[in-house]
Each structure stands twice: as C-alpha cells, then as structure tokens.
Amino acid sequence: MVAAITNKSDAKIEQLYRQMKFIRHFEERLLELFEEGLLNGTTHCYIGQEANAVGVISNLSDKDHIFSNHRCHGHYLARTGDAYGLLTEMMGKEDGICRGIGGSQHICASDFKSNGILGGTVPTAAGIAMAMKLDGSDAISVVCMGDGAMGEGVVYETLNIASLWDLPILFLVENNLWSQSTPIRLNMKGTIADRFAAFRIPAVELSTTDVLEIDKAAADIIREVREHRKPRALVIETYRLCSHSKSSDGRPEDEVEARWAGEPLTIHGPRLEADCRTRIDDEVIGAVEDVIERARKAQ
Numbered sequence: 001m002v003a004a005i006t007n008k009s010d011a012k013i014e015q016l017y018r019q020m021k022f023i024r025h026f027e028e029r030l031l032e033l034f035e036e037g038l039l040n041g042t043t044h045c046y047i048g049q050e051a052n053a054v055g056v057i058s059n060l061s062d063k064d065h066i067f068s069n070h071r072c073h074g075h076y077l078a079r080t081g082d083a084y085g086l087l088t089e090m091m092g093k094e095d096g097i098c099r100g101i102g103g104s105q106h107i108c109a110s111d112f113k114s115n116g117i118l119g120g121t122v123p124t125a126a127g128i129a130m131a132m133k134l135d136g137s138d139a140i141s142v143v144c145m146g147d148g149a150m151g152e153g154v155v156y157e158t159l160n161i162a163s164l165w166d167l168p169i170l171f172l173v174e175n176n177l178w179s180q181s182t183p184i185r186l187n188m189k190g191t192i193a194d195r196f197a198a199f200r201i202p203a204v205e206l207s208t209t210d211v212l213e214i215d216k217a218a219a220d221i222i223r224e225v226r227e228h229r230k231p232r233a234l235v236i237e238t239y240r241l242c243s244h245s246k247s248s249d250g251r252p253e254d255e256v257e258a259r260w261a262g263e264p265l266t267i268h269g270p271r272l273e274a275d276c277r278t279r280i281d282d283e284v285i286g287a288v289e290d291v292i293e294r295a296r297k298a299q
Contacts, residue, residue: 046074048241055214119152
C-alpha cells in the first residue's frame with residue numbers, strides 16, 4: 001500500500017523519484033559496462049537501497065559532510081549528481097573525481113569521502129564533527145555504514161568518543177540483513193539500536209523502503225543533531241537487490257525475488273501520474289546514456 005502524500009508537494013514527489021531512478025539506472029548500466037570490460041576492479045552497487053540515500057541526504061545542508069563506505073555510489077550521486085565524475089573515476093580517467101586513482105570505493109570530494117575499509121570512515125567522520133563543533137558551525141557529519149560494520153572495534157571506540165564529547169554526527173546504518181554472504185542472524189546477537197543505546201546515543205529504527213517515510217524520519221533526526229549538537233543514529237532495515245559486489249551472491253534466489261515486490265521505485269513510482277513517470281524515466285535514461293557516451297570519449 002502506498003503511504004499518504006498529502007504533506008508533500010508534487011515537485012518533491014517528482015524530485016525524490018527522479019533521484020532514485022537516476023541512481024538505479026546508473027548502477028544497472030555500471031554492471032553492463034563491466035561486462036563490456038570498460039571498468040576496472042570491482043564495484044558494490046546500491047540497487048534496492050536508493051530510498052535511504054535520497055531520503056536522508058535531501059535533508060542535509062551544503063555545509064554538512066558525508067562519509068560513506070564501499071557501497072558509496074548512491075550516496076555520492078544523491079549528494080552531488082556528478083555521474084560523469086564518478087564514471088570516469090571508475091574508468092581510471094583524468095576527468096574522474098580523484099583523477100582516476102580512487103576507483104569505485106575511494107572517493108575524495110569537498111564534502112564527501114568514502115573508503116573501502118569496513119568502518120574506516122567512522123572515526124574520520126567524528127573528527128570532522130569535532131572540528132565543526134570547535135569552529136562554532138552548525139554543520140554536521142553523516143556517516144553511512146552497513147550492518148557488517150557493527151562488528152568493527154573502531155566503530156565502538158568512535159561511538160564512545162562521540163557520546164562523551166557530544167559530537168554533531170548522525171550514524172546512518174543501512175541494515176541489509178546480509179554481511180556479504182553471512183545473514184545477520186548468524187553473526188549478531190541483540191539489535192543494532194541496543195548497541196547505540198549502550199553509549200546513550202538515541203537511535204531511530206525504520207523497516208521500510210518508502211522514501212517518504214525515510215525523508216520524514218531523517219528530517220527530524222537531522223534537525224535534532226543540528227540543534228542539540230549531539231550524536232544520533234538512524235537504523236534503516238533495507239535490502240540490496242544486487243550482489244554484494246558485481247558477481248558474488250550466496251543468498252537464496254527466492255528471498256531476493258520476493259524483495260523486488262517492495263523495492264523503492266515500486267513503492268514510490270505509483271505516486272506519480274503515468275505520463276509524468278514515463279517522462280522522468282525517459283529523461284533519466286537519456287541523461288545516463290549521455291554521461292556514458294562522454295565518459296567513453298574522455299582521456
């Protein structure tokens with residue numbers, strides 16, 4: 001069932017859909033470009049989780065800083081829309097975000113950083129939050145991580161410091177229920193929210209793929225971090241519909257197939273008039289293809 005949208009403008013509804021559709025199509029085309037042999041290394045796509053990035057990042061200000069992980073494309077595109085810089089980076093070209101040196105996982109932009117080391121950006125995000133607090137800024141840090149990062153010691157060291165020093169940071173945990181090929185039921189006792197509670201960090205838990213629900217919850221919790229200058233956590237139960245990386249997947253096929261029925265575009269798309277949705281789809285496909293064509297020609 002589609003949630004009520006009476007508190008959102010048509011423009012907002014369209015904007016959220018366009019961003020999610022862009023990320024989805026970009027990631028789908030990335031997998032095809034790998035098959036063509038145009039990209040190097042590996043990649044960790046964001047298919048199925050688009051509502052998280054779009055719903056949260058649309059509520060941030062230009063002054064805020066975002067820190068991501070190995071599955072960073074959706075976060076980066078939701079923040080910047082810079083598909084050309086991302087694609088040329090993955091192609092190892094000079095026009096890339098990091099001049100082709102960082103690749104798919106290691107992005108360094110003005111207010112966006114990602115790292116392929118599990119939990120590796122969490123202490124860095126806290127450090128930037130501390131710097132912003134000392135500067136008297138109202139900017140915040142947001143660090144995106146998966147459920148797998150909750151097994152890393154550096155995460156808990158950071159939670160302790162963030163709580164002890166009242167750092168303006170939002171911990172965004174995208175719990176996709178599988179740490180690569182291990183289901184969460186086999187490697188985690190208790191809940192993720194309980195882990196934040198141990199450090200007296202309030203956590204909001206969502207189990208939804210509805211971008212409007214995420215947008216509302218994110219707006220509230222980001223406002224709290226900004227106003228109170230203290231850490232908060234947003235834990236979203238989500239599901240990646242693609243493999244962990246471009247080909248590795250040990251999950252049951254029927255489990256993955258069942259999740260397609262409630263994926264973000266299926267939930268949010270019907271809120272648009274059919275002709276509007278078709279127009280946006282066509283525009284997004286055209287924009288992504290234009291990026292690919294320009295990237296192919298880049299040096």
